[in-house]
Amino acid sequence: MKDARPRSRAKTAKKKNTEYIVEKKETLLVSLLSHLPHKSRNILKAVLKDRQVSVDGKPVTQFDYALVPGQRVEVSWTRAVPVQQPRELNIIFEDENIIVINKPAGLLTVATDKEKRKTAYSMLSDYVKKENSENKIFVIHRLDRETSGLLMFARNEKIKEQIQENWGSTVSQRTYVGVVEGRIEQPEGTISSWLTESKAFIVYSSQNPQSGKKAITHYKTLKANNTYTMLQINLETGRKHQIRVHMQDMKHPIIGDKKYGSSDNPLRRLGLHAQVLAFVHPSTGEPCRFETGIPEKFQQLFSA
Structure with a gap:
């Protein structure tokens, strides 16, 4: 059924927030530039980086995140004090259930007999515990050490099991x-x-x-x-x-x-x-799609 909510322009709420309903398929930064023409591209990139933009209540930092009609975008103009991310990791999406990172080549997903601490899992575990010492991270799938790219973790065991047990229908x-x-x-x-x-x-x-x-x-x-x-x-x-x-x-x-x-x-x-990871969100049932660029070193092999 088509969303019956009225089409609307961006509006500023009392708590220094801006929110609007997405009207067409486009990337997040393009949408922000369209709805907030008085804000520069650099300012909008900064609020994205600082996790001040959310889509349907979930913080999104990826400028090319794919939006679909009916979603609600909210921008907070009050900068929160962020928990410092691990330098080696690029967290591109995070909510109370999952975290998606862009893993660099050379970093293990989980520990081995030879390497215990410098892994994506251990770094993310330390990261979430800074917010709450009882927070945990759970491995859903893995990438080889020398493979870079998109990797998803769960923030609770129920979500981990739900995705793994329904992998074929969840990951598209x-x-x-x-x-x-x-x-x-x-x-x-x-x-x-x-x-x-x-x-x-x-x-x-x-x-x-x-x-x-x-x-x-x-x-x-x-x-x-x-x-x-x-x-x-x-x-x-x-x-x-x-x-x-x-x-x-x-x-x-x-x-x-x-x-x-x-x-x-x-x-x-x-x-x-x-490069691409698309799945149905295990909690909301909404489609999620993340895409990264082709590594520049790959491109250079074909530039001559």
Whole structure:
């Protein structure tokens, strides 16, 4: 049913807040500039960064956050004293149930035998405890250490279990950007196989349905030269090392991925970035979509 609320312009509330109802699909910063023409782009970027903008009651800092008609945007002109974010993390969305970060390459999601403290999990745990010592963080999914990009955590165990148990119906899109060795002749396609992990923590691919869990990966070429190909990669399933193994299957391994066949490492990191994460919010039922830019180092490989 269409929202019956009247269309309205931005209005200023008594508590130095501005609020309005979204009338069309557009990004958050574009919407703010349209509804608040007396405010400069720099001012609006500053209030976004300082977590003073909320959408349907949830703080949003991402300037290109996708809005849909009927949502309520509120801007607080009173700057709150923020809890200092971990320097290594870029928190792009946070509410009482989930936190979405843009993880840098080189940072573990969770602890290992060799690294206990410098992980996304431990940093976020310390961060939420500054607000309340009883606050906790729960891991929903993971990214490999050398993979950068969007990663979601839960702020309570119920939300964690709800998302994990309903992963297929909750998460609607996981898109990666990957740079692989060589030029791929077929510009787009689908790779399907069954994956199994050895005791040495290496994942193997097979066409035998009895060998492991089914994995399906879709790819599309974004850029190419004689040395590398940049791919947009969509996961239909989310198996461990799925993209890395499937690119090895194609004889075009992810650059920097020595474990799965790469002999070239121009970035001094894995050429894989989790660019888009879209899901149904576990508490409100609203669609959420986050997107980051393609890492500049990836782009530089195709600038010549």
